[in-house]
Amino acid sequence: MTLLEFARGPALEAALIIFIAGASWRFVGALLLPWRLVHATPRAGAPSAPMSAIKSIFTKMWPHKPFQSAGLFTFVNGYIFHFGLAIIVLLFAPHVLFIKGLTGLSWPALPNNVVYVFGALTLASLLAALAHRLGSPVLRLISRNDDYLSWLLTFLPVLTGLLTAAHLGARYETLLAVHILSICAFLIWFPFGKLMHAVLFAFSRAMTGVRLGQRGAEI
Amino acid sequence: MTAKTTAAGVPFDAQGELTDDARQSAAMRGFVSEFGAVAAANLEACVRCGMCANACHFYVATGNPIYTPINKLQPFEQAYKRHAGPFAPIYRLFGLAPRVTLEKLEEWERLIFDACTLCGRCTLACPMGIDIAELIKKARHGMFKAGLIPDRLQLMDRTARAWGSPATPAEDFADIIHDVGEQYGVKMNVDLDKADYLLTVAPAELTDHTKALADAAKVLNRLGASWTYHTQGFEASNIGYLNGDLELQEKMTRRLIDTAVKIGAHTLVLPECGHAYGAARWEAARWYGDKLPVRIIHMTEFLQEAVENGKVRIKPINQSASFHDPCQLVRRGGVNEAPRAVMAAAKIELKELENHGALAWCCGGGGGVVSNARADPIRYQAFQLKQREVDAAGAERFITACGQCRITLDLGAKHFKWDKKVESLLEVVADNLEDEPRAPLEGPGQ
Numbered sequence: 001m002t003l004l005e006f007a008r009g010p011a012l013e014a015a016l017i018i019f020i021a022g023a024s025w026r027f028v029g030a031l032l033l034p035w036r037l038v039h040a041t042p043r044a045g046a047p048s049a050p051m052s053a054i055k056s057i058f059t060k061m062w063p064h065k066p067f068q069s070a071g072l073f074t075f076v077n078g079y080i081f082h083f084g085l086a087i088i089v090l091l092f093a094p095h096v097l098f099i100k101g102l103t104g105l106s107w108p109a110l111p112n113n114v115v116y117v118f119g120a121l122t123l124a125s126l127l128a129a130l131a132h133r134l135g136s137p138v139l140r141l142i143s144r145n146d147d148y149l150s151w152l153l154t155f156l157p158v159l160t161g162l163l164t165a166a167h168l169g170a171r172y173e174t175l176l177a178v179h180i181l182s183i184c185a186f187l188i189w190f191p192f193g194k195l196m197h198a199v200l201f202a203f204s205r206a207m208t209g210v211r212l213g214q215r216g217a218e219i
Numbered sequence: 220m221t222a223k224t225t226a227a228g229v230p231f232d233a234q235g236e237l238t239d240d241a242r243q244s245a246a247m248r249g250f251v252s253e254f255g256a257v258a259a260a261n262l263e264a265c266v267r268c269g270m271c272a273n274a275c276h277f278y279v280a281t282g283n284p285i286y287t288p289i290n291k292l293q294p295f296e297q298a299y300k301r302h303a304g305p306f307a308p309i310y311r312l313f314g315l316a317p318r319v320t321l322e323k324l325e326e327w328e329r330l331i332f333d334a335c336t337l338c339g340r341c342t343l344a345c346p347m348g349i350d351i352a353e354l355i356k357k358a359r360h361g362m363f364k365a366g367l368i369p370d371r372l373q374l375m376d377r378t379a380r381a382w383g384s385p386a387t388p389a390e391d392f393a394d395i396i397h398d399v400g401e402q403y404g405v406k407m408n409v410d411l412d413k414a415d416y417l418l419t420v421a422p423a424e425l426t427d428h429t430k431a432l433a434d435a436a437k438v439l440n441r442l443g444a445s446w447t448y449h450t451q452g453f454e455a456s457n458i459g460y461l462n463g464d465l466e467l468q469e470k471m472t473r474r475l476i477d478t479a480v481k482i483g484a485h486t487l488v489l490p491e492c493g494h495a496y497g498a499a500r501w502e503a504a505r506w507y508g509d510k511l512p513v514r515i516i517h518m519t520e521f522l523q524e525a526v527e528n529g530k531v532r533i534k535p536i537n538q539s540a541s542f543h544d545p546c547q548l549v550r551r552g553g554v555n556e557a558p559r560a561v562m563a564a565a566k567i568e569l570k571e572l573e574n575h576g577a578l579a580w581c582c583g584g585g586g587g588v589v590s591n592a593r594a595d596p597i598r599y600q601a602f603q604l605k606q607r608e609v610d611a612a613g614a615e616r617f618i619t620a621c622g623q624c625r626i627t628l629d630l631g632a633k634h635f636k637w638d639k640k641v642e643s644l645l646e647v648v649a650d651n652l653e654d655e656p657r658a659p660l661e662g663p664g665q
Contacts, residue, residue, distance in 0.1 A: 029305025030263050036255030040504040041511050043553055060348050063270070066578050067344045070273035075346070078268070138269040141284040147267050192306065197264050197347065204264035205348030207257045212350075215501060216553030218343065218577035 004173045007180035015184035022191025027199060037207065043216035056209020056219045057202050064218075073132060077125050081154075084122030088115060088158065112165070119162045126155045146193040153189050156182040223325070230593060231325040234373050235366035242365045243321045247298055249361030249463070254303040261354060262299050264347040265289060271351055274344035276581050277334045280600035288341035288351045291330040294319045295358040328367050331358050333594035337461070337494075338546035338581035352551070359463030368462055369591045375458045380467055383474065384454035386422035392450045395425055396432060403433035406440055411447035417484040417513075418448050419455035419475055421492035423622040431491060431622065434649035435518065441652055442530050446488075452478025455489050456623075457498035461587040472503050479513040486514045488521050491645055493547030493585060493621040500552065517548060518645050519620045523557035526564040532653035535566035539614040542569060543605065543628065543641070544579035545621035558620050558644055565651060570614040572605075580604045582619075584627025602631030609639060620644040 001009070047055065063071045089095055093109035100106040109115075130151055133139045160179035163169050170178075189195065205219075212219045224230050237245065271288040272278045278286040301307055301316035310316035339352035362368055368376075375385035383389040393409045400407030408414065416439060424431045432448075439446045452474040459467030476499075479487040489495045500515045516524075525531035540562065548554045555576050562569055574580050583601030588594045605628065609617055617639050619625055628641040 026263070026305045030259040031256045033254060033256040033259050033303065035257060036253075037257050038502055038504050039509045040501045041509055046553070056348055060346055063346065064343055064578055066574050067270060067273060071270045071344070071346075074268050074270055078346075136269060138272045138278075138284045138287050139267065142267045142269060142287055142290050144267065194266050197266050200260055200264045201347050203260040207260050208342065208348040208350040208353075211257075211353070212342075212551070212553075215551070217549075217551060218553075218555075219348065 004177040007177040011181060011184045015187040019187035019190055026191050026196055037211060040214060042214040046216045047213050049210045052209045052213020053206035056205045059219055060205045077128055081122050081125040081129065084118045084125060087118045088122060091115060116165060119158060123158050149189065150193045150195050153186045157186055225322055225326050227326060229326045229329060231328040232370040233366055237366060239321050246324050246361040246365035247302060249364035250295055250298040251302050253357035253360055254299055258354060258357060261349040262296055265349055266347065268346065270344050270346055271341035274340040276583055276601040276604055277597050280604055281597060285330065286334050291335055292354055292358060294323050294327050295354060324365060324367055328362060331355060331362055332369050333588065333591055334597060336581045336583060336585035336588050338585055339551045340581065343577065360465060363463035369593055371591050372462050372587050375590060376462050376464055376467060379458045384422060385458050386425040389450050392453055396448050399429045399432045403430060405433040405436045407436050408447040410450050413483050414445045414447040415485050416444055416446035417479040417482060417487045418446055419489055420453050421456040421490040421495060421622045423626055424490060428622050431643060431645055434645050437649045438531060442525060449478050455495035455499060456492045457495060460494060460498035468498060469506055472499060472506060475499060476503060476507060476513055484513060486516060489515065489517045491518050491620050491622050491643055493545035493623065496552050497547040517554060519554055519557045522561045522648055526561055533565040533648055534651040534653055536651060537566050538616055539568040539570050540616035540618050541572050541609055541612040541614040543582060543619040543624055544576055545619060545624045546581050546585055548620060550577045561644060561648060565647065570612040572608040572612050574608065582624040582627040584623060589623055589627045599631060599634050606637055616642060618642045618644050618647060
């Protein structure tokens, strides 16, 4: 079995199983705890709980004015690499083909060169995020190994993907195998670290939105 | 009670004669009892972005990263991962979520109690919607169970348990009310068998701000309302709510509500106290469900109702004022418009502070911080954020609607020899009532 066959075969299958089982376990395990949300008599005219939840999910997408200057980099850079990752994963032609093979679903891809530009931008944005984390006393203090590992396992697939596309540094098959293995590592780590915020952020926002919404307070 | 320092030199207080293991276990049990799906979703969503730091008055005023709000939750979060999170058994098996040591709990006492006013500004800053203030409040529960809270707060807790109030024994309450009535020449009602309105008080009103007792009575008398103070349920500032003492919180809440029910009151009026509002208006449902047997409103909401119904008329004041928004009333309580409506009715030109409404800076003394002398240095530093904004607004008067905020701001003003007097909104209204009597108040309306 070649390295590429291993990456495409058992490694990817195992990673996907761990990803799906682990993420489901964490998701269900957290949300099956007793809810313990105190439902007070709502303020007259306060939005309903579902409305507060939905509102909160959207209003938290941009900071309130007093937090904008200090949080500008965090928000703007965050959006850059999140959008970049979404474009690379979902709109790069080989990825579209891969997803079609996996799920049967398909959609048009962006031209490769456009995706390469987004790839480079995403890489730069991730490097900037790391520099910001290392350079800020607050972030250094609150960061855990999870933060650095999650960063690395997000960075590596983008880096190896670009190297593979550019045929740089090794044989194409080897680069592709390393790229797929880096994605496997990402998928395996996803349920255990902060990457799960991709799913749980909506629940966190919604629940706080419900608590404050019934009071007629801002979120 | 003993004042000690950790090996790292961090001061902490410890109560009770527990062994180290028993203390640590008590904290963990307290933490675990608070881990529900809502706390879990919050704790699981943190990406350690640090946005909460710049929302915290203690971090902004000192520049010290330890005051980053999410950092204050470290032992609580660690306990969640080790004992309650979905992967807790795996983390324990592989040593990935270490035991929360007693020393860590002792070190974090100052961050959970001294350096957090539960103001919730960090909650508004968090892009993940993590309600950090609520989580700190939950963490206080474990710390209380472990006997790891500031001695001053523990003393207030014991006093409230014994007396029904941290300020005065319940048996002295009626005398205080009568004395205040005589002092200010206002007819007071206390311990009436039946009344439509049950008026409640905050500790400061039984000591420094006794005029507030007379002012509230004056407004209700002017309305011709049926009202009373009551010895069996008078103390609204719920020290159990601040300390993480849920048993006391329930006891204090029940005293108020059960007394209101007993005398047939349709409305329980909370005093000018932010935490009283949080404890009674929003957390009474813990014990009474979402259909409370009595309507609970803050004094500011009561004034707004009276003003907007035309039942209270205020002489035009024709001066400018800035308003300090009490966090538990406005940011955490949603009472943003009421104080502004009352000031507008008094023809006060409102000069808003740069950060106002839900986004206002905290006074720095909420959550029990003003009662905790150990926190004085950072409290004074935080006060200067407010001082600068008030000076910049340039209004003639400075008003708020929370007695604890007033005390905190007064202490800050005294410390920095600042010439601004902090006024109570209730006092401003009571001092400027139009003379003619109004029709009696009608029943509750939502």
